Every structure is written in structure tokens, then in C-alpha cells.
Amino acid sequence: METCFSSTIRTLSAVEYIRPLRGGSQPHLLRADDDHFYVVKFQNNPQHRRILANELFATRLAHAIGLPVPESVILDISAELIQSTPGLSQYRGQPTEPCPAGLHFGSRLPTTDPRCPIYDYLPDPGLELIANLRDFWGMLAFDQWTCNCDRRQVIFCREHPCRPLRVYMIDQGFCFNANYWNFPDSPLRGIYDRAIVYAGMSGIGSFSPWLERIEGISIYQLSEAASRIPPEWYEHNTAELTLLVSQLDRRRLRLRSQLSALMAKLGLIMQIAGAAQGKATGEHKMLMPAAIPYPANFPDPTHRPLSGIRL
Numbered sequence: 001m002e003t004c005f006s007s008t009i010r011t012l013s014a015v016e017y018i019r020p021l022r023g024g025s026q027p028h029l030l031r032a033d034d035d036h037f038y039v040v041k042f043q044n045n046p047q048h049r050r051i052l053a054n055e056l057f058a059t060r061l062a063h064a065i066g067l068p069v070p071e072s073v074i075l076d077i078s079a080e081l082i083q084s085t086p087g088l089s090q091y092r093g094q095p096t097e098p099c100p101a102g103l104h105f106g107s108r109l110p111t112t113d114p115r116c117p118i119y120d121y122l123p124d125p126g127l128e129l130i131a132n133l134r135d136f137w138g139m140l141a142f143d144q145w146t147c148n149c150d151r152r153q154v155i156f157c158r159e160h161p162c163r164p165l166r167v168y169m170i171d172q173g174f175c176f177n178a179n180y181w182n183f184p185d186s187p188l189r190g191i192y193d194r195a196i197v198y199a200g201m202s203g204i205g206s207f208s209p210w211l212e213r214i215e216g217i218s219i220y221q222l223s224e225a226a227s228r229i230p231p232e233w234y235e236h237n238t239a240e241l242t243l244l245v246s247q248l249d250r251r252r253l254r255l256r257s258q259l260s261a262l263m264a265k266l267g268l269i270m271q272i273a274g275a276a277q278g279k280a281t282g283e284h285k286m287l288m289p290a291a292i293p294y295p296a297n298f299p300d301p302t303h304r305p306l307s308g309i310r311l
């Protein structure tokens with residue numbers, strides 16, 4: 001099956017600072033010169049500079065095999081914007097460290113329509129309404145391939161009020177084991193903490209068509225996608241980037257057996273996901289970026305009662 005590498009990664013300029021967001025990499029929300037909003041991770045984030053490289057590379061690969069990921073861009077932030085925005089800094093102890101001018105990673109919000117809130121979590125009855133729930137299966141194959149050492153993270157959103165809710169896969173920063181660029185495999189890599197999303201999986205066939213697409217990526221396409229990463233995001237270490245690409249390439253030879261072994265443990269994985277789910281019960285957070293101006297008469301969605309929420 002054909003893979004689809006979009007030919008360009010856009011480089012945009014940031015034009016407006018909105019607000020900080022939560023997350024270990026201390027992302028911030030900014031508006032770019034295409035008038036869209038982006039969750040931005042900075043070169044001096046407290047996790048590691050390579051998180052940006054991982055986000056751009058892994059998100060591009062995920063998109064190429066047909067997984068629902070937000071568009072990722074390279075965002076150019078000017079010294080002027082940083083100087084005029086005290087909040088545009090990273091906390092790494094006091095005093096906070098201003099973000100450097102230059103190229104940073106941006107993940108585009110799927111919508112800016114205030115009638116389409118963005119959810120971080122949904123309870124199980126909400127998950128059953130997600131139009132593309134099976135994409136969790138493909139993402140599991142992807143996370144196993146890229147050894148995502150973080151739990152699977154997603155957001156839910158409608159692109160338009162008349163469209164169904166969809167899941168989008170976010171936060172690829174810990175693919176390739178964060179800054180280490182090695183692959184400490186485990187059946188638990190990339191598991192989402194709601195077992196219901198894996199209900200109905202049976203055997204290696206559950207990973208079709210994504211597995212075939214992963215296998216169909218050429219080494220040229222892998223290298224080309226990696227070559228788009230700004231070199232300052234990986235300390236200009238071309239040798240390590242080349243090694244990363246060749247490891248990713250070779251890992252595909254045993255991905256089928258890796259995923260078959262995973263399927264054999266699916267019951268256990270569902271139990272683990274179920275246990276994590278127990279901890280998260282009641283969490284039903286809504287992330288509509290509050291600083292994106294709502295129309296004056298639009299009710300604040302964060303005050304809508306949970307039980308009355310219409311999905």
C-alpha cells in the first residue's frame with residue numbers, strides 16, 4: 001500500500017503569543033502568520049532539544065502511514081516577539097530562561113472554531129462515538145516501531161460542529177526513547193490508558209493497513225523525512241541521525257513478530273490499560289484554548305456540566 005509523504009514541511013513565523021500550556025516540555029500556544037494556532041515546543045525546553053526533532057520526524061512518519069496527527073510545522077520566532085513577551089520563557093529554575101529566537105516545533109490545533117472544543121480525555125461512552133477509534137490500533141503499531149517511551153497521548157475534536165468527533169495522536173516527543181535515540185522495547189510501549197480502544201483486536205491482522213504501510217516506506221523516504229529536521233535540534237550530529245534512520249529501517253524486519261508477541265499479551269495489556277483507566281476515572285478535561293477569543297455571546301465550554309455534555 002502506498003505511503004503518503006507530504007512534500008513540504010512548512011516554516012512559519014510566530015506573530016502572537018497566547019499563553020502557556022501544561023506539559024513536561026513546557027509548551028506554549030502561539031499564533032502563526034497563517035492565522036492558525038500552534039502548540040509550540042522550544043529548543044530550550046526542560047526535557048531535551050531532541051524532543052523537537054522526534055516530534056517533527058515521528059509525526060511526519062505517522063502522517064505518511066495514514067495516522068491522524070495534527071500538522072507539524074517549524075515555527076520561526078523572532079527576537080522582537082521574545083523581547084516583548086516576558087511569558088515566552090522556560091522554567092528551569094530561577095530566573096526563568098527566555099526562549100531563544102530561532103526555529104521551534106509547532107503542532108497545529110485541529111480547529112479554531114469555538115463550537116468545536118478540544119478534549120484531552122473522554123470517558124468510555126464518549127470514546128465509543130469517536131469516528132476513527134481504530135486508528136488507536138495503527139498507532140500502537142507505530143509506537144512499537146518507534147519505541148515511544150511515553151504513554152500514548154491524544155486529543156479529541158470535531159473539525160466542524162456537523163462532523164463526528166475524531167481522535168488525533170499528539171506528543172511524539174518520546175519516540176526513539178527521547179534524547180537517547182535507542183530502542184528499549186517493551187510490549188507496553190505506546191499503550192493508551194483506556195482499554196476500550198483496543199477492544200476487538202485479534203491477531204496481527206488488526207494492524208492492517210498501517211503495518212503494511214510502515215513496511216512499504218523506502219529507506220529513501222525515511223532519510224528524506226529525517227533530512228528535514230533543523231540540524232540545531234539534534235546538535236548537528238548527522239552521524240547519530242543517520243544511525244537513527246538505519247535502526248528504524250532495520251527494526252521493520254522484526255516488527256511483525258514484535259506485534260504478534262504483543263497480541264499474545266493483549267489480555268494483560270488490556271488489564272494494565274484498564275487499571276490506569278481506573279486512576280483516570282472522572283477526568284474529562286476540556287482544552288479549548290481559552291485565550292483564543294470566543295464570540296462575545298459564546299458560553300464558556302469549560303463550565304458545561306460533565307453529565308450534560310453533548311458529544
Ligand SMILES: Nc1ncnc2c1ncn2[C@@H]1O[C@H](COP(=O)(O)OP(=O)(O)O)[C@@H](O)[C@H]1O
Pocket residue numbers: 021022023024025026027039070107108109110118120153155170171172173287
Ligand atoms: N495539536 C494540538 N492541538 C491541540 N492541543 C494540543 C496539540 N498538541 C498538544 N496539545 C495540548 O497541549 C498539551 C501539551 O502538549 P504535549 O505534546 O503533550 O506536551 P508535553 O510533551 O509537554 O507533554 C497536551 O496535553 C494537549 O492538551
Ligand SMILES: [Mg+2]
Pocket residue numbers: 023024153171
Ligand atoms: Mg504530553
